[in-house]
Amino acid sequence: MTKEYKMYINGEWVGALDGAVYDDLNPYTGDIFAKVPAGKAVDAQKAIDAAAAAFPAWSHSLPAERQALFLKAADILEKKQNEIVSILAEETGCAFGFAMFQAGFTPGLLREAAAQAHQSSGEIIPADLPGALYMAIRQPVGVVAGIGPWNAPLILSLRSICMPIAYGNTAVLKPSTESAAAGGVVIAEVFHEAGFPKGVLNLVTNGPGKSNEIGDELIANPKVRRINFTGSTSVGRQIAEKAGRHLKRVALELGGNNPMIILRDADLDQAVNAAAFGGFLHQGQICMSTRRIIIEKPIAKEFIKKFVDKVSTFKVGSPKEMDTIIGPLINKQQFIKVKESVEAAVRDGAKILYGGKSEGLCYYPTVLANVKPGTPFSCEETFGPVVSVIEVQDEEEAVAVANDTNYGLSAAVVTRDYVKGMAIAESIESGMVHINDQTVHDEPQVPFGGVKDSGWGRFGGRAALEEFTELRWISMQLTPRQYPF
DSSP: OOEEOOEEETTEEEOOTTOOEEEEEOTTTOOEEEEEEOOOHHHHHHHHHHHHHHHHHHHTSOHHHHHHHHHHHHHHHHHTHHHHHHHHHHHHOOOHHHHHHHHHHHHHHHHHHHHHTTOOOOEEEOOSSTTEEEEEEEEEOSEEEEEOOSSSHHHHHHHHHHHHHHTTOEEEEEOOGGGTIIIIIHHHHHHHHHTOOTTSEEEOOOOTTOHHHHHHHHHHOTTEEEEEEESOHHHHHHHHHHHHHTTOEEEEEOOOOEEEEEOTTSOHHHHHHHHHHHHHGGGGOSTTOEEEEEEEHHHHHHHHHHHHHHHTTOOBSOTTSTTOSBOOOSSHHHHHHHHHHHHHHHHTTOEEEEOOOEETTEEOOEEEEOOOTTSHHHHSOOOSSEEEEEEESSHHHHHHHHTOSSOOSEEEEEOSOHHHHHHHHHHSOSSEEEETSOSOOOOTTSOBOOSGGGEESOBSTTHHHHHHEEEEEEEEESSOOOOOO
């Protein structure tokens, strides 16, 4: 039986005001997974109004009250693990391993938010006026809009709203059309069951091709004071440009063309395992996925053989089968983009070492060599299970190749020399670098984010405090001040 979901506005489950719905499809079978409200701008306005009305009371709630609600929500989310794993598989084609990762990661995200409820602290500032007391205080900003993607919807949608709410803001969440349940309804259900007050979290969904309508309302509406978006660089740029007209701050976590540098002293087996995980987890549909393996020539041949041997064992097929590694891409449009990207790279001289074929929307894990610098494939993000291997002469060339991109999200360095690894990490232009690991890594307490075309701002831990609170100066004159006139 087809599921039917609702939006969540002011503590109530509601349909779109005009009654419209759309079909949310299972990417592996092509069947209808669920019917979802196709909200419009007027639905977004209703959600924003609810959040704005809830803000005064919520912003003055005790940190301990907010903390208790987040801890309760974490426990509820943990109990829904099996349900969530099933939804992620059916709605987004997520294989068992990555679905379990999302279900296991997110309770920790809520518990970190609980910890952050007491972190909006200020400071006393030395005053150069006699008898004056200066204070810097942090206060919640108001309504925060969170716009989530489809690729890791439970994590990234929850991340967009949980820290803002912990600091005393209220929120409107707009998940991707492709993941309205996993990236929206599940989260709203958890907050509702935990007992968050009406209007603190609101969920609005839209049909295919209507993201701009709701997104524009979130950006333009003066009641919304912050926007955070996770998704493609092209859409992030549009959001930043529109928000700029309204002098509205945004936090953006965008695409990546993430390099993994493997030095000649590396443990090859470790490097192979790390590269395979970083490149092909969730079909390479992760902003942090390892896209480019940059390896010193003396070990390249041996690495490539071991890497291809490992990748060739990956099971491709149904995400409902627990041993599947590579499930379907999210939709036909994304499948075509990946396929055409690989074909273009081959026309430009690249060689397919493994893969380059497909079954349905499942694109086999693909390894390319001889990718030419400056070609579209080498410069753009291929959001699929495709990795290129680039051979270099030395570590200096490796760093130069790693930085030869407009992106700067995540990177990795594999070496037995930790001093050298640290020096290379400091030279790579990215928001995050992992030594002796791969590029896909996140934890709730870390400052997550990129540089260059991979966005700005940081999510996670105390770094989120900078994004979702206002820093204000308050002075108090304790003795009468002497004025010149």
